[in-house]
Amino acid sequence: MTATTETSSADSPAPRTSPSSVDSPVERAASEFHAPVIDWFAEHARDLPWRRPEAGAWGVMVSEFMLQQTPVNRVLPVYEEWLSRWPRPADLAAEEPGEAVRAWGRLGYPRRALRLHGAAAAIAERHGGDVPEDHAQLLALPGVGEYTAAAVASFAYGRRHAVLDTNVRRVFARAVNGREFPPNATTAAERKLARAMLPEEDSTAASWAAATMELGALVCTARSPECGRCPVAQLCAWRLAGSPPHQGPARRVQSYAGTDRQVRGRLLAVLREAHHPVPQAVLDRVWHEPVQRARALDGLVADGLVEPLAGGVYRLPRG
């Protein structure tokens, strides 16, 4: 359950295919993967709060927003606090958007907090406060893209959707396509493969989606896949080919130090901790380089994360 601000993708709903209607030997072999991966998941899945029945669809949705580009261990405390403060979408919708940004803390990519607030408001307004089940209705919510719509429909409601995050893409790249890493951006071919790999039955497909994601997170990791404890080691195309090294374009490495993201993070930290408008002079202390600092602040204002007030003071946004 990792993605980005919708940089991961999924195609949904997926057409049901019979083994004879898929068009490659690889896809015909898909069913061989299902039982071992799903059985492994039943035994090894982490007990995460958003997987418990009491999380409900809102808990699943909150977790999916938070887990985009943020690891589980950093999400856990913020998720718990968020759900205890705003147990229903309407509770969050009733707050100022700036409170969502404040509670987001240091999870990073804080526009997700605003998007989640916007989605909660739309759920309260259009759906009587209940997270919709239908993929198209989920997709119509502000801030919800293909990945999140498919993940919520699948994990919260047991619907059959291809949920294609970075972990799943890596598992498919290795186990099915025989490559160490997937392309930098999700391709149509990956989406087609993910649809072809889906089990027929809804609940099995939902288990498969969660199981492949967990396999990528725990075993088939980017840096050091543990093939010795992988349930599909005997089927894995990459392993059977002798684990050839990556040959595609260089993989992107995200940097942080010295970037505008870092400056934005520092500015926002000051505003989160202050419960009153903050003068420009206080914000000026967070970063030594004035041009970059101004650019970062302008960006926060443009993104709606910071509200400029008369007199050169700033605060988190109010509705």
Ligand code: SF4
């Ligand atoms: S055998 Fe290794 S590379 Fe293949 S899917 Fe399993 S962990 Fe990943």
